Amino acid sequence: MAEMNYGLTETQLEIRDMVREFAQERVKPVRAELDEKEIFPRELLNELGRMDLMGLYIPSEYGGFGAESMMDFLIAIEELSRVCIGVSVSYAANALGADPIIIGGSDEQKKKYLTPLAKGEKLAAFALTEPNAGSDAGGIQTTAVLKGDKYILNGTKQWITNGGEADIYSVLAVTNKNKGARGVSCFVLEKGMPGFSFGKKENKLGIRASATRELIFENCEVPKENLLGREGMGFIIAMKTFDVSRPGIAAQGVGLAQGALDEACSYARERIQFGRPVIANQGLQWMLADMATKVESARALVYAVARTFDSGAKDISKLSAMCKLYATDVAMSVTTDAVQVLGGYGYMREYPVEKMMRDAKILQIYEGTNQIQREVIGLSLVKEYASVK
Amino acid sequence: MHVVVCIKQVPNTTEVKINPETNTLIRDGVESIINPFDENALEAALVLKDKTGCKVTVLTMGPPQAEAALREALSRGVDDVVLLCDRAFAGSDTWATSYAIAQAIRNLEKADLILFGKQAIDGDTAQVGPGVAEMLDLPVITYVRKLEVEGDKVKVERVFEDGYERMEVPMPAVITVLKEMNVPRMASLKGRMRAKKAEIKMLTAAAINADPEKVGLKGSPTRVVKIFSPPAKMGGMKIEGGEPQEMADVLVSKLRERKII
Ligand SMILES: Cc1cc2nc3c(=O)[nH]c(=O)nc-3n(C[C@H](O)[C@H](O)[C@H](O)COP(=O)(O)OP(=O)(O)OC[C@H]3O[C@@H](n4cnc5c(N)ncnc54)[C@H](O)[C@@H]3O)c2cc1C
C-alpha cells in the first residue's frame, strides 16, 4: 500500500530513518522508567548532540546542520515523539529557548550562545510564564532595571521546561511598566549568574521525563549586552518565537498520535475475544480508521505549514496556530481511543498507551492553550476579512 | 597509530537455518547486519580514535552487498574501508578466510592493533581472529572486555566464565572483543550523508597477492561433517573451605563414587 508522498528531501528521509532507529533502540527501552522515576534524559540528549541532531534548527554559520529547514527539525521531533514526548519536549525546548536569539540576537550573541547549543554541549530554555501571567502573557511582572552596565532582574518564572537543566535561558521581563506589551524586553541569562536560582521540580501528570521548574530572580545581575534587540522588543520576539515553535508542538502531536495508533493496531490484531482478534470487529475497525485518518490529516497540515515557512513566508501566525491546535487535539483524541482499544490492559502501566494519554494533555496547554490558538486564528480571520471589500 | 577492524556481515537473526543437504547456512531473504560483536570492536576503535586521533580502517571480506556494512562503519566516523571481494574467495572456510584477511592486512598501511569480534553469530567458530594472528605471527588476546592503549602496549581484561585476567601485550597485536566492552554509537547525520556518497574500495585476490591455491573452496581444508548444538554444560560443583588435605579427600571420594577412579 502506498504511503503518502510528502516530497521529503534525501536529508529529511535520512533524518527520519536515523531518529526512528534512535527512538526504537535508545528511547523505547527506557521510556517507562524515565516516566516513572522522573529522570531527565540527559544521556539521550548528549547522544542526539553527537548525532548532529541538536543543531537541526541552527544556521550553519553558528555550527548547526545548515539545512535551516523547519521541516528537518519537525521530522526529528515527530519521530522522537512517536516513542516518548517527555524526551521530545526536552529536545525541542532547546529550540524554543534558542529561537529568541535566532530571531532577535546580534551576530555576537548568536556566535556565543548558538554554537554550543548546536553541538549539544549546552541546553536552553524559554521563560515567559509567571504565576499570574499564563495565557495573558502581557501581564508578566518580572522587572528588569538598568543600573550602570547591568540590568537587575527581580521576579519569578513558573513551569519552565528544561529549567535547572539548561545553561542558557531566554527570559522576558518588563523594562517599562507604562508601555504595556511594548515595555517588555527579552534577555539571555546563563545558569550561575548572581541572583539567579531555581525552585522545586514539578511533579506532573505526563511528560515526566522532562524537567519543569521555577526560575527565581533576586536582584539578578545581567550584563547589558545580554539584552536581545532593543528594549521593548521582547513581546514581538516572543510572538515570533511561538510562530516557529508551535509547529514543533504540532509535530509532537503527530508523532505521539502515530505511536498510539501503532500500539492500538498491533494490539487489536493479537487480542482474541469471541474466538477472533478484536480487530475483526467492524466497531473497532471504524475507530481505528478514524484514528488513522486524523493522524494523517494532522501530519499533512503540519508538513504543509513547515513547507510554507521554508519557502520564505513571513507571517505564519495563523497557520502555525492552526497546526498546533489541530494536531494536538488529534493527539488527545487518538491516545484516548488507543487506551479504549486496549481495554483494561491499556489502563495498566505494563502497556505504553496510558502514558501516551497522560502525556497528550500537555500539548493542548503549553505554548498557548488551544483556546488561545483559536483566538489567534479568530483574530487573523477578523483582520483578513476586514480587508476584503 | 593505525587500528584495523575486521567486520563480518551476517544475517539478522540468531536462529539461522541450515540446509540439511549441504550443511551450509541458508542466507536468502534475511536482512543483513554487522555482526554484533564486530560492532563492539568497531566502537572500541572509534573510542581510541576519539582519544588519540589514531587512524581506523575497517575491512570485510564478502560479496558486493557487504558494502552496506562498510558504509555503516564509515557513517560512524572511521577513516577508511576496504571490501575484499572476489569470486575466488567463494566457499572459503575459516582457514582460507583468515589467510585472505591476513594477506589484505599485509597490504595495508602497517597495523598496530587489529580488532575482531569474539565470534560471528552465524558461523560461530571464533577462529578467524586467532587465525589471522597466527598467519601474521602476532600475539592474540581473545574475549576482551576492556582495552587501553599505553605507549606501545595494550592493557586488557580477558574474561572467563568465573573471572577475568588482566593482561598486557606489546603492539602490533590482535584482540577479539566481547559485547560488554561498550555500547556502539549511532552514526551522525553528517556521517550518514558522507557515507552515502563515499566510494568503497574493492580489493581482489590478485590485488592482495593471494596465492590462488590458498583461497576459496580449493584453499579450504575443513569438511563439515555435521552441525549440531552440543549438550548444555552441567552445573558442576566447587569444593570450598577446609584444609587442602580434607578437600582432596572429598574430591577423591566423589570421583570414586562415580567410578571415575
Ligand atoms: C508542563 C508545562 C511546561 C511548560 N513549559 C513552559 C515553558 O518552557 N516556558 C513558558 O514560558 N511557559 C511554560 N509553560 C506554561 C504554559 O505555556 C501555560 O501553562 C499556558 O500558557 C497557559 O497558562 P495558564 O496555565 O496560566 O492558564 P490560564 O491562562 O490561567 O488559563 C486557564 C484556562 O482559561 C483559558 N483561557 C485563558 N484566557 C482565555 C481567553 N482569552 N479565551 C479563552 N480561554 C481562555 C485557558 O485556555 C485555560 O483553559 C508550561 C506549562 C506546563 C504545564
Ligand SMILES: Cc1cc2nc3c(=O)[nH]c(=O)nc-3n(C[C@H](O)[C@H](O)[C@H](O)COP(=O)(O)OP(=O)(O)OC[C@H]3O[C@@H](n4cnc5c(N)ncnc54)[C@H](O)[C@@H]3O)c2cc1C
Ligand atoms: C567448509 C566451509 C565452507 C564454507 N563455505 C562458505 C560459503 O560458500 N559461503 C559463505 O558465505 N560462507 C562459507 N563458509 C563460512 C565461512 O567460512 C565462515 O563464515 C568464515 O570463515 C568466518 O567464520 P565464522 O563465521 O565462524 O567467524 P568467526 O571466526 O566466529 O569470526 C570471528 C571474527 O572474525 C572476523 N571475521 C569473520 N569473518 C570475516 C569476514 N568475512 N571479513 C572480515 N572479518 C571477518 C569478525 O571480526 C568476527 O567477529 C564456509 C565454512 C566452511 C567451514
